[in-house]
Amino acid sequence: DAGVIQSPRHEVTEMGQEVTLRCKPISGHDYLFWYRQTMMRGLELLIYFNNNVPIDDSGMPEDRFSAKMPNASFSTLKIQPSEPRDSAVYFCASSLNRFSPLHFGNGTRLTVT
Amino acid sequence: TQLLEQSPQFLSIQEGENLTVYCNSSSVFSSLQWYRQEPGEGPVLLVTVVTGGEVKKLKRLTFQFGDARKDSSLHITAAQPGDTGLYLCAGDDYKLSFGAGTTVTVRA
Numbered sequence: 001d002a003g004v005i006q007s008p009r010h011e012v013t014e015m016g017q018e019v020t021l022r023c024k025p026i027s028g029h030d031y032l033f034w035y036r037q038t039m040m041r042g043l044e045l046l047i048y049f050n051n052n053v054p055i056d057d058s059g060m061p062e063d064r065f066s067a068k069m070p071n072a073s074f075s076t077l078k079i080q081p082s083e084p085r086d087s088a089v090y091f092c093a094s095s096l097n098r099f100s101p102l103h104f105g106n107g108t109r110l111t112v113t
Numbered sequence: 114t115q116l117l118e119q120s121p122q123f124l125s126i127q128e129g130e131n132l133t134v135y136c137n138s139s140s141v142f143s144s145l146q147w148y149r150q151e152p153g154e155g156p157v158l159l160v161t162v163v164t165g166g167e168v169k170k171l172k173r174l175t176f177q178f179g180d181a182r183k184d185s186s187l188h189i190t191a192a193q194p195g196d197t198g199l200y201l202c203a204g205d206d207y208k209l210s211f212g213a214g215t216t217v218t219v220r221a
Contacts, residue, residue, distance in 0.1 A: 101161060
């Protein structure tokens with residue numbers, strides 16, 4: 001099992017640019033989560049999906065953020081336009097079902113200058 | 114405002130010493146999970162506690178869930194440099210909420 005795969009590992013972009021983060025969950029996992037981690041705020045849940053359907057997006061900071069899950073093996077988190085305060089490590093995680101533990105990817109470190 | 118408060122924020126000890134990390138909340142959780150995160154990696158699950166008063170042991174790590182299911186502790190006996198990392202607790206109340214974490218450094 002390859003685990004949760006995220007790409008890219010690092011992204012450096014200029015303010016105003018569009019950023020797309022990608023995630024491949026573990027095969028067979030029904031839930032997919034996007035988290036953001038910063039020193040100030042810790043690990044925050046942005047949005048999660050069940051069977052490719054967004055269930056709770058209350059953690060998405062603002063309209064500049066959007067997430068999609070077109071199929072069971074792929075999800076994207078897009079920021080448009082990006083701002084310096086979006087700089088953080090973004091994690092994708094998946095779980096087998098509602099009560100199973102989360103399996104995290106190794107994250108994407110985003111720096112917006 | 115964090116739903117889960119972890120303390121201390123930082124902990125630095127010598128190899129062989131014991132340490133305890135705390136996770137507290139005013140909310141009741143159906144379960145609580147502990148994760149460890151190393152630099153450049155995602156958090157990895159250590160244990161899940163479900164029953165109030167439950168104690169689980171994982172080698173030198175002992176996890177306890179409070180009777181009221183609002184708090185938890187992690188105790189490490191005879192810490193080793195390999196225990197260094199960020200320890201995160203996460204409470205499940207329909208969605209998983211994480212504490213800010215405790216950064217543990219074990220010096221050789």
